[in-house]
Each structure stands twice: as C-alpha cells, then as structure tokens.
Amino acid sequence: MKNLFAERVLRNDTSDLNEIFKNSRNPENISFAGGFPDKQLFPTQALKAAYARAIDQAGPAIFQYASTQGLLSLRQKIADRMATHAGVQATAANVMLTQGGQQAIDLVAKLFLNRSDAMVVEGPTYMGALAAFDTYEPTYYEVPVDKHGMDTDRLRTTLAAHPEIKLIYTVPDFHNPTGTTMSAKRRQTLVALANQYNVMILEDSPYRDLRYSGKAVPAIKHYDTEGRVIFISSFSKILSPALRTGWIVAATPVMDALVGLKSAIDVQSPNVTLAAIDQYLATNDIDAHIATINQQYRVKRDAMLRALDRYFPSTVNYTRPAGGFFIWVTLPAGIDAQALLRDVVLPQAHVAYVPASCQFASRQVKNGFRLNYTSLSTADITSGVQRLGRILQTQLAVAPQPKLSFQF
Amino acid sequence: MKNLFAERVLRNDTSDLNEIFKNSRNPENISFAGGFPDKQLFPTQALKAAYARAIDQAGPAIFQYASTQGLLSLRQKIADRMATHAGVQATAANVMLTQGGQQAIDLVAKLFLNRSDAMVVEGPTYMGALAAFDTYEPTYYEVPVDKHGMDTDRLRTTLAAHPEIKLIYTVPDFHNPTGTTMSAKRRQTLVALANQYNVMILEDSPYRDLRYSGKAVPAIKHYDTEGRVIFISSFSKILSPALRTGWIVAATPVMDALVGLKSAIDVQSPNVTLAAIDQYLATNDIDAHIATINQQYRVKRDAMLRALDRYFPSTVNYTRPAGGFFIWVTLPAGIDAQALLRDVVLPQAHVAYVPASCQFASRQVKNGFRLNYTSLSTADITSGVQRLGRILQTQLAVAPQPKLSFQF
Known part of the structure; x- marks a missing residue:
C-alpha cells in the first residue's frame, strides 16, 4: 500500500539509523544514545499515592x-x-x-x-x-x-x-x-x-x-x-x-x-x-525532588567529563555542559560518526551514541555525536567512554589530519 | 500573529458553532450535544486499584x-x-x-x-x-x-x-x-x-x-x-x-x-x-462490565425513542438505532437546524443538539441534528425531548411543506 502513502512519509526515510539501533540490542552494549532519565530517581511511591488521591478526590x-x-x-x-x-x-x-x-x-x-x-x-x-x-x-x-x-x-x-x-x-x-x-x-x-x-x-x-x-x-x-x-x-x-x-x-x-x-x-x-x-x-516539594536529581546527575556528568579527559584522543573535542542530559563530541573533519558507529563502535566497542547526521536538518555534518550520561551508572559511564576512547584512538590514528569542521 | 498561521488553520473556521456552544453553558440547559458516556458507569474503584497494581508490579x-x-x-x-x-x-x-x-x-x-x-x-x-x-x-x-x-x-x-x-x-x-x-x-x-x-x-x-x-x-x-x-x-x-x-x-x-x-x-x-x-x-471481566453498560444505555435509548414518538411532530423523522450513542433527527427540507438552535431552541427550550451542517463535509445539509442519550438521566431525556418537541411543533407549523432532503 506504500504507493498510497503521503509524500511527507515517503520523503523522510530514517531506516538506516533504525537498522543500526535495531542491531544494537545486546546486553553487553553500553548505550549513550538514549535521552532517558535515571529510573531510580522517579518518585514512584509519591506518584502512586498521587494517582490514588486524585481518583478519590474527584x-x-x-x-x-x-x-x-x-x-x-x-x-x-x-x-x-x-x-x-x-x-x-x-x-x-x-x-x-x-x-x-x-x-x-x-x-x-x-x-x-x-x-x-x-x-x-x-x-x-x-x-x-x-x-x-x-x-x-x-x-x-x-x-x-x-x-x-x-x-x-x-x-x-x-x-x-x-x-x-x-x-x-x-x-x-x-x-x-x-x-x-x-x-x-x-x-x-x-x-x-x-x-x-x-x-x-x-x-x-x-x-x-x-x-x-x-x-x-x-x-x-x-x-x-x-x-x-x-x-x-x-x-x-x-x-x-x-x-x-x-x-x-x-x-x-x-x-x-x-x-x-x-x-x-x-x-x-x-x-x-x-x-x-x-x-x-x-x-510534594518538586524543587526538593529536582535538587536531588541534580545532585545525582552532576556526579554522572562529572564522571563522563573525567572519563573523556582521560580516555579520548586529543584530536577530539567535547562540550562541558552546566546542566541537562548531553555532551557533544566533535571528531576531526572527514570522520563519519554514523559509519564509525555501524562498522566499528557497535560491533567492537559495544557502545552506542547518536551520530551527527540525524541531528542536522541538512544531514550534511557527519563528524560528531551526542552522548547521554543521565541514564547510566558512573561505572558504565567510565567503562563505556574507555571502550569508545580506545576505538577512537585506533581509528583516528589512521585518519586524516585533524581539521574540525564543526566545533566549540 | 494570525498572518503567520498555516492555511490548514485559516481555512477551517468553526467559530460559529463554538460561539453557540459557549453561550449554551447554563445549568437550566439539557444538552443532547455531547458524545459522553454516563460517568456513573465508570468502574472507578476497579480502575483505581488497577493503577496501584500496575505501579506495584512494574x-x-x-x-x-x-x-x-x-x-x-x-x-x-x-x-x-x-x-x-x-x-x-x-x-x-x-x-x-x-x-x-x-x-x-x-x-x-x-x-x-x-x-x-x-x-x-x-x-x-x-x-x-x-x-x-x-x-x-x-x-x-x-x-x-x-x-x-x-x-x-x-x-x-x-x-x-x-x-x-x-x-x-x-x-x-x-x-x-x-x-x-x-x-x-x-x-x-x-x-x-x-x-x-x-x-x-x-x-x-x-x-x-x-x-x-x-x-x-x-x-x-x-x-x-x-x-x-x-x-x-x-x-x-x-x-x-x-x-x-x-x-x-x-x-x-x-x-x-x-x-x-x-x-x-x-x-x-x-x-x-x-x-x-x-x-x-x-x-476484571470487561464483557460483564459492557453488559451492565448496555443494559443502562438500552433503557436510555428506549426512553428517548418513546419521548420522540410522543412529543415530536409527525413531519420529523428519526432513526431507531440498535446500539451506540446517537439518534439522528431529520427535519423538513428548508429548515436550518443550526439557526434554529441559536435563535430558538437554546434561548427558549434550553436544549442543545449538534446541527447537521458541521457533520457533512460539504457543510451543505442543514435540515437535521444529532441527539445523544447516554450521558443523561431518563428524566432529563424525556423532559428535554418534550421541550424540544414543543418548539419544533411551533416552528414547523409555520414552515414550508415537509419535503425531506435527507432521510432514512
């Protein structure tokens, strides 16, 4: 029935990336790709009580x-x-x-x-x-x-x-x-x-x-x-x-x-x-809850920055955010982060990230990726960044001279 | 900022009908316009327990x-x-x-x-x-x-x-x-x-x-x-x-x-x-729950059909559904149900329905309206239909000869 689909659907084919992530479901993998909160920080009991109270009151x-x-x-x-x-x-x-x-x-x-x-x-x-x-x-x-x-x-x-x-x-x-x-x-x-x-x-x-x-x-x-x-x-x-x-x-x-x-x-x-x-x-005091979240996420962010400082090659650039969920990594120009993910990073390092191309409307910038730190333990953050850093060291050693096409 | 809105928004102006219904919020009104279930039939306690159990289990x-x-x-x-x-x-x-x-x-x-x-x-x-x-x-x-x-x-x-x-x-x-x-x-x-x-x-x-x-x-x-x-x-x-x-x-x-x-x-x-x-x-046995609902809604449907039989003029036609939420009323050709609602039915009978025009893609058919019976008590159904019937008797007495342009 695809011949009847509207053009808005036919022109937006993201199957490449879907395919990569479909193949990434392996318990050995450490995924920095999602934008997930840490589920341990959900106020589960308070929300359960809130549902019950809402139904009772109304x-x-x-x-x-x-x-x-x-x-x-x-x-x-x-x-x-x-x-x-x-x-x-x-x-x-x-x-x-x-x-x-x-x-x-x-x-x-x-x-x-x-x-x-x-x-x-x-x-x-x-x-x-x-x-x-x-x-x-x-x-x-x-x-x-x-x-x-x-x-x-x-x-x-x-x-x-x-x-x-x-x-x-x-x-x-x-x-x-x-x-x-x-x-x-x-x-x-x-x-x-x-x-x-x-x-x-x-x-x-x-x-x-x-x-x-x-x-x-x-x-x-x-x-x-x-x-x-x-x-x-x-x-x-x-x-x-x-x-x-x-x-x-x-x-x-x-x-x-x-x-x-x-x-x-x-x-x-x-x-x-x-x-x-x-x-x-x-x-509940949601600001107190947010303060707790921020304390935990600060630790995770710091763990990721420490690991990046330690394990990533010096030809790679990354941001140092004051909050939020993500760090952006810029690779030397000419490196295609999506191809690297598919061919090397996932199969060899068992690590996932979101490559640059799908985060630019032009789809033209390829030399970067997004890392999430909120959903992982500090141990997984450190070990995942270490595995990723090792691959990058090897790959970038054989890559062209660093010339950043997109950087901070 | 309306000059920046997309055409899909500018071309679909339903403000006339919104205005009518905005003016219909009067506690004296009996509204057959909504498509609401009877809230007394919601399995409130069973759903409350289901939320709690879902959170506990997961x-x-x-x-x-x-x-x-x-x-x-x-x-x-x-x-x-x-x-x-x-x-x-x-x-x-x-x-x-x-x-x-x-x-x-x-x-x-x-x-x-x-x-x-x-x-x-x-x-x-x-x-x-x-x-x-x-x-x-x-x-x-x-x-x-x-x-x-x-x-x-x-x-x-x-x-x-x-x-x-x-x-x-x-x-x-x-x-x-x-x-x-x-x-x-x-x-x-x-x-x-x-x-x-x-x-x-x-x-x-x-x-x-x-x-x-x-x-x-x-x-x-x-x-x-x-x-x-x-x-x-x-x-x-x-x-x-x-x-x-x-x-x-x-x-x-x-x-x-x-x-x-x-x-x-x-x-x-x-x-x-x-x-x-x-x-x-x-x-829970949802089929048993649905059987209970159906028993109640059957009574309401029958109450509406009895009231329509009794109070509506013979020049008006209506459906006799075997289920669902609605009965459709066809007025003689030439009667605009939306104008009638705005000018006579709401202000004088304090009753609301959904006029035909907004239920035809062509917006051209005007001589009909939709009645809902599931959300009202049988007393309100009877009294609302009686009030509506009285208005229709008066209005149709002065209307042109019955010639149904849309009927069953």
Missing part, C-alpha cells in the same frame, strides 16, 4: 471527557512556576497541557508550517523536533550553535537573506544535543530579530531546571514584547517521561488556535494523569 | 520511556479480543495503542493525505474525524448513509468517477451521528470496491460493543483480503474517555509507517495508563 468525574486545554488547577500551578522559575508572567489561560514536549512541537509546527514554508533550526538540533517538523515539509535554514547558544549574527544574516522565514526553533537551556546554554544577551537579540522580521520563536526548554553549576538565565519568553515566543517544556525530565505531560505557554491568539488543533488531534490529554501530577505537586 | 520502570507502539501485553489482549469480538485475526505486532480513537484518525490521515488528495466520507459523518481530516486539506467526496450504512451503489459511482480517491472513512457500527449499522453485504461490497479501485478503508468502530438489540456483524476488516482495511477503536466508550486510549489494527507496512509517525507526534502513549488498563483487563 470520584467518577475524573474518568469523564474534560477540557482540551487541560486541568485548570495544574495549568495554574505551571503558570505560577513559570513566573518563579523562568521569569515569565503567564495566566492559566495562556497554558495548555500536551502529550509531552513532543506534542507541543508538533502542534506549533502544524499551526505555522505550510509545505515549503521557511523556518530556522539550530545546527545541530533535537532530532525529535526535526522528525516532527519533517512531516510538515518545511524549508530549513540552519544556524550554528556555539558555546553561547544559537549564533545570532548568523541568524541576522539568514533572516535578512530570507524574509519569508516564519519560525525559529531553539533549545536555549542545556541544548539538545550540545548541552550549551544561550546567553542572556543573545536571547534579547533573538527577540529583537524576531520582532524586526515578523517571525515566531519556539523556545523548547525541557532541561531548564536541571542545572548542575552556574546561574539560571531568564527564558527567551521573558524578553518577549509582542507575543512572538511560544515556550514549551515538560515533566518528562523532572518527574517522569511515561506521564507524557508537557505544556505550552503562548499568547491568546496562538493559544486559541493550538487548542483547536489539539482537539482535532487527540481531543485532550488523559485527565487522570493530569490530576495525578496536580496532586503530586500539591503534596 | 516498579520505577513503569515511569520510564517505553515503546511507541505501546505495552505488549495490552496489545496482545486487544489482538485476542479482535478475534473473538470482531472476527479479525491479528497479532500484537499489528496493533498500536493511540491517544484515543481521535489520534488514530489523525495518524491515518497524516499517513495517506497530501493536500488536495481525494477521500470519501459518509454524509453525515463524525465531526471530529472531519476536524482531523480538515487539517490535511483533502478533497472530500460525500457518500450518503441510509439505514444499512454507507450506500455502496453511490460509492461505486463515486470511485468510478474519481479513480484518484485514496481513502474511505466509515463508522460502520452504530454510526456517528445516525446510529445505523452497515449490513454484512455492504461490508463485503465495500472491500471488493476498495480492492478494485486501490483504495484504503479506515474503519472507525468505537461503539461496536455497545449493542442493545440484534446480532453483531463482523468488522469490515474481517472481509479484508489485501491489508487495505485499517481498523480503529477505543476504550473511551466501554471503559473511560479520560484514559485517552484507543488502538489501530493494520497490516505490517501500514503499521510500520504509523509507528514512525506517532513517534514524531508524541513519542508514545503514557505507559502508566496503558499498564493500568492492562491490569484492569487482567483482573
């Missing part, structure tokens, strides 16, 4: 159809938190609950993107966002990320050259996949450019609260003067991804349209889940 | 990322149920769990519909499906429904005239909004026509198990010989809509593509919810 009504925008008291708590934790003034009416941050991305893409419409993504960027955008078949313009976040000088040039651009997608806090955070100055420049060129900004910030060192920067939406910034985040990294609960903060005309779209996509999010999260927040 | 792992296709043991139970209850042979690999039946519709639309691609919908049809399809901007061909379901003679003519048609959407069991069920003969004809013209069939069957009289007909997918039928259903009407859990049964190439699309839309459904439903099914 009774049968909790199982009925409810609002598309989502449970009001949870939206109110999120609005309050946006003020205290991100410097964003919002009311519950400006908050919608979604099926994780992923659905928030899909909804915003669906709202703005006709086929071929122009948008800016960071290079590299979150591959799940690319997967969502791809189904709306936009024209991508890639703006590089450096250690202060998206390069706003390059953004200015791009916007000037392509005034048809409608949307800018950015992960400003502990960027996926590089781990860098956009400076406050660039955030202000970004908003000024969006105002100047009549562009929307999609600020995707699921890692914002996971800071292990340094001081928080206000959200891009904090600097928003014209309702151009759509802020999205989720409970996936701070509570549990299986709850599939994220949120969008947006100005009223955008919010109204997003609610209409969500209604046509899945009517609403599961009310029982929303009520359970609401109960969890009412009776 | 431990913290239940809160981690899981499969996009959904929990295997639940998919297995659904596959088994498809065989016993719908005559459909399927394995767990052919089942995917979705955010209610609505997401299943959205996914299938996204898989097959480029902008302007041709598809068939019934006239009338489920308005939520139209809302989902609308966002892919298809070209609709409307095939009427009569008391044996979609008119397959008209379908044949339509397919012959428009060989570019890719997809047929049908609600064969206790059709939304008319309540009729497609005959076994027409189901076989439908599959034969789809084979002949290389068309996919989307069989949407959320009401299938809610039969109050008569004998079940096999699913359309039972007659599928070429993997052309995609069957979708949900737990919304038989367990709870707030669980937002539906499923798709499809042949492997279609399933693979749908899993890829879901991954880009929301990664996966909430694993806690899926595990709770799995636990509910493992330790």
